[in-house]
Amino acid sequence: MSAAGGVPTIWLLARASGLVAFGFLTVSVWLGLAMSTRLLGPRRQKTLFGWHRTLVWTALWMVGLHALTVLLDPVLHFGLPAVLVPFAAPWKPVGVAAGVIAGWLTLVLALSFRAKRWLGHRSWRALHYASFAAFVLFLGHALAVGTDLKGVRGLVVVAVAAAPVIWLGLARILMPRAVSRPLRSAAVPS
Amino acid sequence: MRRVWSAVAASWALLAIVAVLAWSHAPTQSSTASRATVVVIKGKKGKAVVLPSGVATHTTTHSSPPPGG
Numbered sequence: 001m002s003a004a005g006g007v008p009t010i011w012l013l014a015r016a017s018g019l020v021a022f023g024f025l026t027v028s029v030w031l032g033l034a035m036s037t038r039l040l041g042p043r044r045q046k047t048l049f050g051w052h053r054t055l056v057w058t059a060l061w062m063v064g065l066h067a068l069t070v071l072l073d074p075v076l077h078f079g080l081p082a083v084l085v086p087f088a089a090p091w092k093p094v095g096v097a098a099g100v101i102a103g104w105l106t107l108v109l110a111l112s113f114r115a116k117r118w119l120g121h122r123s124w125r126a127l128h129y130a131s132f133a134a135f136v137l138f139l140g141h142a143l144a145v146g147t148d149l150k151g152v153r154g155l156v157v158v159a160v161a162a163a164p165v166i167w168l169g170l171a172r173i174l175m176p177r178a179v180s181r182p183l184r185s186a187a188v189p190s
Numbered sequence: 191m192r193r194v195w196s197a198v199a200a201s202w203a204l205l206a207i208v209a210v211l212a213w214s215h216a217p218t219q220s221s222t223a224s225r226a227t228v229v230v231i232k233g234k235k236g237k238a239v240v241l242p243s244g245v246a247t248h249t250t251t252h253s254s255p256p257p258g259g
Contacts, residue, residue: 007215009208016207020200050192058196062204148211 014069015147021062022142025106026161028055029135032128033168056110063103095144102137105130135165 031052034040040048067083070076082089082096089096109131116124139161143154 007212009212012208012211012215013204015211016204019207020203023203024196024200051196054192054196057193058200061197062200065204 008074010069010072011075014066014073017062017066017069018142018146019148021059021066022138022161024055024059024062025135025138026165028052028059029131030164030168031055032131033165033172037168037171039168039171053110053113056106060103060107060110063106067103092145095141098137098144099141102134102141105134105137109134132165132169 028051031048035045035048035052038045070078071080071083076091078089078091084100086097086100087093089100109128112119112124112127119127139158142149143158146154149157
């Protein structure tokens with residue numbers, strides 16, 4: 001089945017699902033950082049947490065669709081190992097591996113919410129720092145092998161996606177005490 | 191309910207991007223008319239010479255020199 005211009009629909013779906021997955025993961029990272037910096041106040045923490053988790057799982061479904069459509073694409077000739085095992089792809093193995101590693105890492109992070117009690121808060125928090133690595137790997141994958149993020153368009157996407165992450169990340173590192181103070185005072189009534 | 195909204199948003203985003211990509215690949219009459227083509231001819235000593243079409247409607251050879259030449 002081919003869409004307009006003789007381009008196979010499966011190839012359009014592969015590109016679109018990759019872009020949607022990247023968008024949802026980016027927003028999820030923003031929400032996670034907004035939560036940890038308590039940017040929107042203590043009352044909205046629960047809502048932010050709910051959306052943070054939901055968006056990650058939706059993005060993972062899109063990552064699954066992206067892998068499936070790439071697998072079914074008649075031009076790429078990707079086998080199952082190419083979409084599941086890092087560096088097994090016959091075409092641009094490093095760029096594809098970045099996406100494969102990021103996908104597995106995101107799945108582990110999403111599942112870690114369910115294993116939080118077993119892991120303990122400190123271990124879970126340490127593991128959660130890997131989300132920055134996953135974000136950078138997704139970004140690298142999109143820029144290295146993405147058909148739609150070449151040239152200026154890619155730079156614009158990098159700026160829009162990464163700027164809030166850098167800004168919120170710096171806020172999280174530089175002023176954790178000043179930000180968390182209002183929550184403590186609110187939790188303990190005088 | 192959050193999951194439903196998230197799934198609906200993802201589906202619409204997917205369809206919208208597929209539509210935009212399909213539209214951007216759609217062939218137009220002007221693009222097919224102005225498609226670059228080349229003519230490959232055999233030159234001296236059997237070497238292939240690539241000439242963009244439309245640049246010259248007639249090329250001279252040793253057997254048919256230009257008028258007055």
